[in-house]
Amino acid sequence: MLHYDLVVLGMGSGNMLFGDELAHLRSAAVEPGPFGGTCLNRGCIPSKMLVVTADAVVDAREAARLGVHATVEPVDWRAVRDRVFGRIDPLHESAVSFRRESGVDVYTDAARFVAPKVVQVGSEQLSAEAIVVAVGSRPVIPDIPGLDTVPYHTSDTIMRIDEMPESLVVIGGGFIAAEFGHVFDAFGARVTIIQHRPRLLMAEDEQVSARFTELASRRHRVLLDTEVTSVARRGDGVAVTVRGPQGEQVVEAEAMLVCVGRRPNTDRLDVAAGGLDLDSDGHIATDAACRTSVPGVWALGDVANHFQLKHRANAEVRLVRHNLVHPDDIRSLGTKAVPHAVFTHPQIASVGLTEQEARRSGIDHLVSVHDYADAAYGWALEDTTSFVKILANPADRTLLGAHIIGPQAATLIQPLIQAMTLGRNIDDVARDVLYIHPALTEVVEQALLAL
Structure with missing residues (x-):
């Protein structure tokens, strides 16, 4: 058995742990896949590179409202894809080399626990004073009759396809469906989204969710309150049988994307052998300091938290690094304001309580909704559908939540976060800060002043 001071399982966010502060430790990195994890290789970064391209296409097509009459030639999908992965794919080998040159032992087999603080990696057993589990998550594959007999994609594979399909059916109505629906529609595919709930993006504020559903339905065929009952091959594509308000029907498409959620990779670790407790959703149970039920074992990122957000995982990395270096000064990470964004069209960003959550919990609240169209830059954009929504506590006048749907929502929400x-x-925040006129941030200022 090889003994280390530190073993890190998973080189997504886990790769960020290593640095000067821990350079004196004998360390090992365990990663059977490409370094960078989901975010770099099959998630946030490549998908946003595609979104930027899709935004350019949609902006050109919609420029007529500004008096600009533009056309878009067919998008060169392979050139777009190769630009994305031509930058991403070489990073793995350079990352492995960098870690090894910095004195970290790198193992490229999968790990599983065989005892508390002992993992089996290939033919080797590794023990450690400290183990950090950061093995991430993967797409949920639903139990749909016939799914195992047809070709389909998840977010892991859809970005690397060789040809742009003429039509795409998307099973799911969350953020992955919203982002890829935008991308593939912009690139020329006819998109159908099948959502078993009454709106798209049901986790968002109800007003935002309703507005996005309305806008998405102008671009895509959107089937709401609709269940998928089976799938089958149909020629070179798929036939999806669904049941909804219009009864049973069959949706045909050349390609299919399944995006109904993600699950933590704890089932691949044999966590029971490692003595690690799980929560009811299968995540490793941790406290606010990212400590697990086994002293000396820490967990972070998608395998432990429910946010599925890289910026949350990055904060946890900084926290765990501090706690490893300073065991007598253990810090915790709060969850008061954990923002997120959906990089669809229009962009969406949110932090804190939604109005329905405030109502459901009986929390007193003030609400302000301000349209982009009522700000000078909104005039310039000729925007008629975007808005900022803010919830505040009427007693102490602090923010309870903020929700934006519209151009640059993920940037505009930052001062509210x-x-x-x-x-x-x-x-x-409304009166003691100067907001540049006529920048789009005036929409935020005006929403605050309205409270």
């Missing part, structure tokens, strides 16, 4: 995190009074 900071105000919420720092506990700033909404009146101070």
